[in-house]
Amino acid sequence: MQISDLPYPDPGVPDARSGPRFLVWLGLGQLGGQAKSLCWGLLHFSGVAGLPYAVGLGVDAVVDRDSGRLLLVGGLLVLLGVAISVGDAMLHRTAVTNWITAAARVQQLLARKTAELGSALTRRVAAGEVVAVSTGDVEKIGWFVEAVSRFLAAAFAVVLVCVGLLFYAPALGVVVAIGVPVVALAALPLLPRATKRADFQREKAGKATELASDTVAGLRVLRGIGGEELFLSRYREASQEVRKAAVRSARMWALISAIQVLLPGALLITVVWYGAALVVDGRIEVGELVAAFSAVATLLYPLRHFEEIAMAYSFSRPSAKRAARVLSLTRTAADAAEPQDGKPKNGKPEDGKPRGAEPRAIVVPDAPAPGGDLYDPGTGLLAPAGVFTAVVCGDPDLAGRLAERLGGHPVDDAADEAGSGAPVLLGGVALDELALDTARTLVLVQDKDPVLLSGTLRELFDVPASGAVGPGAALDAAQCADVLDALLQSAPDGVADPMDARITERGRSLSGGQRQRLALARSLVTDPEVLVLDEPTSAVDSHTEARIADGIAALRAGRTTVVLASSPLLLDRADRVVLVHEGAAVATGTHRELLQGEPRYRAVVTRETDAEQRLARMEEALTEIEESA
Numbered sequence: 071m072q073i074s075d076l077p078y079p080d081p082g083v084p085d086a087r088s089g090p091r092f093l094v095w096l097g098l099g100q101l102g103g104q105a106k107s108l109c110w111g112l113l114h115f116s117g118v119a120g121l122p123y124a125v126g127l128g129v130d131a132v133v134d135r136d137s138g139r140l141l142l143v144g145g146l147l148v149l150l151g152v153a154i155s156v157g158d159a160m161l162h163r164t165a166v167t168n169w170i171t172a173a174a175r176v177q178q179l180l181a182r183k184t185a186e187l188g189s190a191l192t193r194r195v196a197a198g199e200v201v202a203v204s205t206g207d208v209e210k211i212g213w214f215v216e217a218v219s220r221f222l223a224a225a226f227a228v229v230l231v232c233v234g235l236l237f238y239a240p241a242l243g244v245v246v247a248i249g250v251p252v253v254a255l256a257a258l259p260l261l262p263r264a265t266k267r268a269d270f271q272r273e274k275a276g277k278a279t280e281l282a283s284d285t286v287a288g289l290r291v292l293r294g295i296g297g298e299e300l301f302l303s304r305y306r307e308a309s310q311e312v313r314k315a316a317v318r319s320a321r322m323w324a325l326i327s328a329i330q331v332l333l334p335g336a337l338l339i340t341v342v343w344y345g346a347a348l349v350v351d352g353r354i355e356v357g358e359l360v361a362a363f364s365a366v367a368t369l370l371y372p373l374r375h376f377e378e379i380a381m382a383y384s385f386s387r388p389s390a391k392r393a394a395r396v397l398s399l400t401r402t403a404a405d406a407a408e409p410q411d412g413k414p415k416n417g418k419p420e421d422g423k424p425r426g427a428e429p430r431a432i433v434v435p436d437a438p439a440p441g442g443d444l445y446d447p448g449t450g451l452l453a454p455a456g457v458f459t460a461v462v463c464g465d466p467d468l469a470g471r472l473a474e475r476l477g478g479h480p481v482d483d484a485a486d487e488a489g490s491g492a493p494v495l496l497g498g499v500a501l502d503e504l505a506l507d508t509a510r511t512l513v514l515v516q517d518k519d520p521v522l523l524s525g526t527l528r529e530l531f532d533v534p535a536s537g538a539v540g541p542g543a544a545l546d547a548a549q550c551a552d553v554l555d556a557l558l559q560s561a562p563d564g565v566a567d568p569m570d571a572r573i574t575e576r577g578r579s580l581s582g583g584q585r586q587r588l589a590l591a592r593s594l595v596t597d598p599e600v601l602v603l604d605e606p607t608s609a610v611d612s613h614t615e616a617r618i619a620d621g622i623a624a625l626r627a628g629r630t631t632v633v634l635a636s637s638p639l640l641l642d643r644a645d646r647v648v649l650v651h652e653g654a655a656v657a658t659g660t661h662r663e664l665l666q667g668e669p670r671y672r673a674v675v676t677r678e679t680d681a682e683q684r685l686a687r688m689e690e691a692l693t694e695i696e697e698s699a
Contacts, residue, residue: 073170081178086398089391096172096215103171104219107164111223114157115372117150119230122368123238124150126361133356161223165216173212176393180204183397186506190479195396202276203396207389214379214386221379224372228254231365239354242345242362249337250369254376256333257326264322265384271315272388278308323381330377338366442497444513444600444630446475450655451648453600453632458623460644460661461634464651464674466605469634470518472650473604476632477515478502496600514598518605520589522577527557528569530588536597539625541569544594547621548587549614556584582609590618600630612639619643636674649674 085095097104124146131140180203184191192200232250235243282305345359444453449472453459463469475494478501493500501509511534522530531541545554557571560579565571577585586609593601606622607615616639622631623643633640641647641661649657649664649671657668664671 073167076171076174077178078175081175081182084179084394084397086394089387089389089394092390092394092397093211093214093386096175096211097218099175100168100172100215103164103168107161107168107216107219108222110157110160110164111220112157112226113153114161115223115227116230117153117157118368118371119227119234119365120150121147121154122231122361122364123234125364126238126357128357129360130355130357161220165220168219169212169216172215173208176208176211177204179397180208180393183399187399188479190474191396191399194399199276199280199392200396201279202272203389203392206275207392210382210386210389211393214382214390217375217379217382221375224375227372228369231369235362235365239358239362241348241354242341242358245341245344246337246362246366246369249340250373253330253333253337254373257329257377257380260322260326260329261380261384264319264326265387267315267319267322268384269388271312271319274308274312274315278305278312281305281308326377326380330373334366334370334373338363341366438497438499438512440599442499444476444632445495446472447492447495448475449650449653451476451650452655453630454646455630456628458626458631458643458645459633460641460647461632462636462641462647462649462671462674463634464670466518468650468653470604473515473517473602473634476600476602477513478504478509479515512598513600513602514593514596515602516589516593516604516606518608520586520593522573522580522585522588524573524575526570526572527554527588530573530592531569531595533592533596535595539595539597541591541595543625544591547594547618547625548591549610549617549621550584550587550591553580553584553588556580583611583614586610587614587618590622594622594625597629600632601626602632602634604634606633607635607637607640615639638675641675647671 082099085091124143128140128143128147131137131143184200187194228250232243232247235246237243281301341362342359345354345362348354349356349359441455443455445451451461451472453476461469461472463472478494493502495501496512501513504512528541531544545551554568554571557573558565558568561568561571573580573588577588580588586606590603590606593603603622607618610618615637619640620643622633633644635641638661644661647659647661647664648655649668651657651670657664657671659667661675665675
């Protein structure tokens with residue numbers, strides 16, 4: 071895989087059982103790139119390892135005044151220089167390719183998982199952790215994957231130098247062969263502590279990132295209530311905690327780096343001292359001493375890769391663990407209940423293969439025939455086909471979870487009262503058993519806080535749609551005339567069509583009501599078979615809300631529409647209203663019927679207090695007594 075071939079046609083099914091397993095899976099998926107990098111690394115480091123011996127041979131040739139041998143040594147040095155230069159250039163090229171392709175594969179996997187889970191992702195994983203995984207963690211994972219081949223080539227060079235010295239200068243070779251493993255492994259006892267400190271630092275950084283993203287997202291509200299300084303002070307505290315953790319982590323890595331400098335220096339001094347004594351005694355030649363000295367000095371370069379691979383693994387392991395945690399999340403509750411190690415509950419492997427090694431064979435049912443009813447067995451809620459159904463819940467959180475369930479997105483929440491876990495049915499077919507793209511084509515859910523992506527208004531409406539509803543009709547139904555005027559006013563000179571006006575990131579330049587109406591228009595353009603709207607008019611005034619309700623009813627005539635709301639204006643336009651109380655559908659009728667005959671419905675819609683409800687019941691009882699008398 072070359073950089074020009076990205077993105078991957080299919081990034082594959084990762085082994086997300088643990089962070090190390092995920093790293094191994096990534097490495098195995100890049101065997102070709104790793105082999106290229108290893109070969110170029112061997113060429114480069116073999117040239118580096120050969121330099122000391124060439125220098126030693128040259129010194130011996132000078133001492134012996136052998137010009138012919140000196141000329142051959144010069145030619146050998148040229149070849150070694152070419153090998154070092156070409157190998158280094160190509161090693162860097164292939165290593166960077168491995169890094170970028172590994173990071174790109176992880177990003178594609180995360181993007182696919184994000185699209186699969188939708189809004190359920192941030193309910194199961196903190197927003198700061200998602201940001202950390204998709205940015206810094208991806209780079210650290212790629213760093214370790216590409217560093218493996220360079221480390222193997224460097225280890226080969228170290229072994230080559232030590233073995234070569236044993237044959238070229240046995241007396242000094244023994245000293246080097248004993249000292250190099252000590253130098254290479256001296257930092258190992260410090261790695262667990264360094265890794266622990268690095269993990270603590272990244273945990274603090276993730277929390278600070280989450281706090282910063284929450285602050286930016288709610289900046290308009292914070293300014294309205296004067297809470298900027300409070301959140302800024304919290305972020306300052308979190309930032310200082312990150313700084314302190316980073317300093318503690320840096321101290322440990324500085325100690326490891328110091329050891330990697332001190333011990334090789336001590337080994338070099340030992341070799342020079344002992345070698346000089348051997349030369350004085352006449353046991354070795356000057357060229358052998360120079361070769362041994364050059365070999366130990368040269369080893370400082372490949373030995374740095376031992377420190378790098380240790381650092382890369384310690385940084386990438388928690389990053390891979392977080393990525394594996396996100397990638398192991400499943401869309402359905404049934405999948406989530408499956409064991410994550412490829413074994414059933416009795417402990418026997420089903421197929422002997424780890425989960426994630428290959429896609430599981432899943433029988434996906436066919437899409438239901440058009441015109442089927444939407445039914446939630448958990449609550450007993452029924453939305454007949456082609457009917458504008460309104461749903462009233464006393465708890466806004468319960469309404470949000472119910473909307474997710476109706477879209478085929480199960481909510482893994484022990485506190486969920488919006489269902490018993492049974493899948494929602496459309497035309498008798500379970501939504502969460504359908505292919506993801508099929509389910510989302512059939513049922514579209516717009517939540518309470520829809521997101522507007524930056525770009526032009528035309529690009530905003532460039533979404534998969536049936537083509538039956540155009541942007542103009544959707545904008546009219548959502549009462550977006552003032553929104554179009556506002557976009558034109560803020561557009562640069564020369565933009566005459568509001569469809570070419572740009573929307574800023576998340577629509578921050580628009581008011582909450584304007585963003586909500588644009589999001590509603592976008593949902594109407596898609597024209598799905600079933601449209602589920604969760605409080606689509608909560609941020610608009612009552613006059614506009616009434617016209618939006620009429621627009622939705624007219625534009626969605628003959629299509630199944632479910633609106634979760636408690637506004638009388640919306641409820642009065644619905645063909646059918648269902649009251650969901652304590653996780654169950656308890657009453658059905660029109661808005662006026664339920665308002666008169668269902669006290670619980672009236673309490674939610676009119677915001678009556680308990681005292682007012684008791685007073686109303688007493689008045690009804692007195693009226694009945696008077697009529698009977």
